[in-house]
Amino acid sequence: MSAASCLLSDDRFLCSICLDVFTDPVSTSCGHNFCKTCITEHWNNNDQYLCPMCKEVFTTRPQLRVNTFISEMVSQFRQSAQQKASSSSSEQQVSKPAEVPCDVCTGPKLKALKSCLVCLASYCETHLEPHLTASGLKRHQLIDPVENLEEWMCPKHDKLLELFCKTDQTCVCVLCPVLDHKMHEFVPLKEEYEEKKAELEKTEAEIGQMIKRRRLKIQEINDSVKLSKADADREIAEGVQVFTSLKESVERSQAELIKTIEENQKKTEKQAEDFIKELEQEISELTKRRTEVEKFSHSEDHVHLLQSVQSLSPAPPTKDWTEVIFRPSHEGTVMRAVAQLEETLSNEMKEVFEAELKRVQQYAVDVTLDPDTANTQLILSDDGKQVNHSDIWSFAADNPKRFSPCVCVLGKQSFSSGRFYFEVQVEGKTKWTLGVARESIDRKGQITRSPQNGYWTIHLRNGYEYFSAAGPDVRLSLKSRPQKVGVFVDYEEGLVSFHDVDAAALIFSFTGCCFTEKLVPFFGPGLNDGGKNSAPLIISPVS
Known part of the structure; x- marks a missing residue:
């Protein structure tokens, strides 16, 4: 038989036994041609002398003679194939170290386009042609070029790996289920390949989405850094x-x-x-x-x-x-100058606070009260903008969201990033609590408001005592009683600040906070106190 390097594109010069170009072609009495070695071995391994093509049976072993015409034609085609391969190799790309080379090329190894699982060889464009045109070779299984084709063979039975053992999660040949993998579950290798490939493609897509989300997060972080x-x-x-x-x-x-x-x-x-x-x-x-x-x-x-x-x-x-009394003295001059300076600085600081208030007011959001969280003794307006305490209990159904017994209510809106601001009118009240809280705070039982428990609030008691719920409370010294309080939150900065809107003054700030979940506005109108504290808390539109 000839080497694979002599394969031609015309299957008329291929032996039907070895599927290669004729070597020492001989003719049988029925008129079919074979390689002399191929037909001899065929008859040596069989009890009958029959033609592999037409199945005609000969009573005695036929006398084989070389077909000189076919031999001459094959010789010419060999020369033509070599010239064609030589010219094609100059046009095709020589394989690089990371690429699979053609196993047939005798000169420079060209880049393989396909690997044959039957021949266990890889072919360049020229040497692949017989597998695309010859009827016998078309039945061979071609795959994308791979190295180490011997790995496709069962090391124990020297057969092609065609099955996948799902029990042992390994590739096997057709003999393995009978001999070594009895009672195991098997599927065709291609079926398992398609399934695993689909899983990998799904995983690849999921990873791609994860990468995309992280790139978007990087962009978001970069944009935040720029801002x-x-x-x-x-x-x-x-x-x-x-x-x-x-x-x-x-x-x-x-x-x-x-x-x-x-x-x-x-x-x-x-x-x-x-x-x-x-x-x-x-x-x-x-x-x-x-x-x-x-x-x-x-x-x-x-x-x-x-x-x-x-x-x-x-x-x-x-x-x-x-x-005549002469007592020169500069006493009081410095104090008068300091008093004048203090007045000047106070006016300038007021301008600064007014500018700061205008800056935070641009982050105003529309906040409404959430009736599902309101204590049953609280009365909410229909528009969800006002709340005050009543001595009469309502019959609202209890739920895990509702505060009890604490007379408080949360806003409907929640925030997990960025900045937001809202204003609340507290005029006419002797008690109130304002601020923000974690969405997951416990609504039942006695509540101790502090940042450690998820509250960032300030409150008024007895009509004139102001405190920040810093855990423990810190008393605040204010020059005037706020009639309208502004609440500003910068989530990423970890800042919660309270402002006297009318005086354009800063009341108090929580700084360096670490927010890890959603924040919601928090409102406590305080007890009615026999009508002394009947005025409602009013969520006001921001001017």
């Missing part, structure tokens, strides 16, 4: 502007203080200079008079003294300096 950078730059710019203004105010007040003290000192020195000048003038005149008096006082002539004393000059006018 954060923009916010940081804006905050820095505003902070620099504010502190520059405050610094200028302090420097201006300091300069004015120094100027005032220096001017007061100059006035003091001028006043002292005038006093001294006046005193020195009086001293000069008094000295002259004393000299004149002294001259008469030392006279021993009685008559002369008495006659001359009449001509003595009258005493010069003098000031009663005992009534």
Whole structure:
């Protein structure tokens, strides 16, 4: 038989036994041609002498002779095939290290296009052609090129691996179920392949979606970082502007203080200079008079003294300096300057808080009360914007969401990212609690509000005492009683801040919080207290 490298595209020159190009072609009496070795071995292995093509039986072993015509034609086709293979190899791509090479190429190994599971060989475009055209070779099973085709053979029975043992999860040949895998469950290898391939494709798609979601998350994080950078730059710019203004105010007040003290000192020195000048003038005149008096006082002539004393000059006018008090002092100058500075800074800080309030108000959301969470003694308005306490119990059905006995209610809306802001009117109330809480908080029994328990709130007690529920409570010192409270949350920043809307002042802030689940607005109108605290909490539209 010839080597596979001599395969031609015309199946008329192929032996029907070896499916290869004729080698020493011989003809039988029935007119069919075979390789001499192929037909000889065929008859040696069978009891009858029959033609493999037409099945004609010969009584005696036929005398075989070489068909010279076929031999000449085969020789010509061999030469043609070699020339064709040579020209094709120059056009086709030589296999690279990571690619499967053709097993038939004798020169440079070209890239294989398919592997044959029957021949256990891989073929380039040229040497694959017989498998695409020859009727006998078309029945062979072709797959995408793979290396180590011997792995497709059962190492124990030297048969093609055609089945898959689901019991042992391994590839087997047709003999394995009979000999080594009795009573096991088997499916065709291709069926298991298709199933596993579908599973892998599904897994690949799922992984692709996971990668896509993570890439989107990366983009989201990058976008958040950019927004954060923009916010940081804006905050820095505003902070620099504010502190520059405050610094200028302090420097201006300091300069004015120094100027005032220096001017007061100059006035003091001028006043002292005038006093001294006046005193020195009086001293000069008094000295002259004393000299004149002294001259008469030392006279021993009685008559002369008495006659001359009449001509003595009258005493010069003098000031009663005992009534003149000179006590220079700068006491109070610094305190007055500090008081003025404090007033200036207070006005500037108010402008800062007004700007900050306007900034957080842009994140206003529409919040409504959730009746399923309201304590049965709370009365909610039809629009879900107002709540107050009643001494009369309602007959609302209890459920796990409802607060009991705590007289509280949550908002319907929940938030798990970003920023949000809402305002609540508290005018006329002596007790209230406002803020946000984790959605998973316990609604039953006595509640201790603190960040550790999932609450970030502030509250009013006794009409004038304000506290932050920081666990324990921290009393707040406020300049005025808020009539409307704004609540702002920055989820990613971990910030919950409360604002006096009318005074544009910051009441209190929880900072450095770690939020891991949804947050919901929290409202506690407080007990009715015999009508003293009957005013409702009102969720107000943000101006």
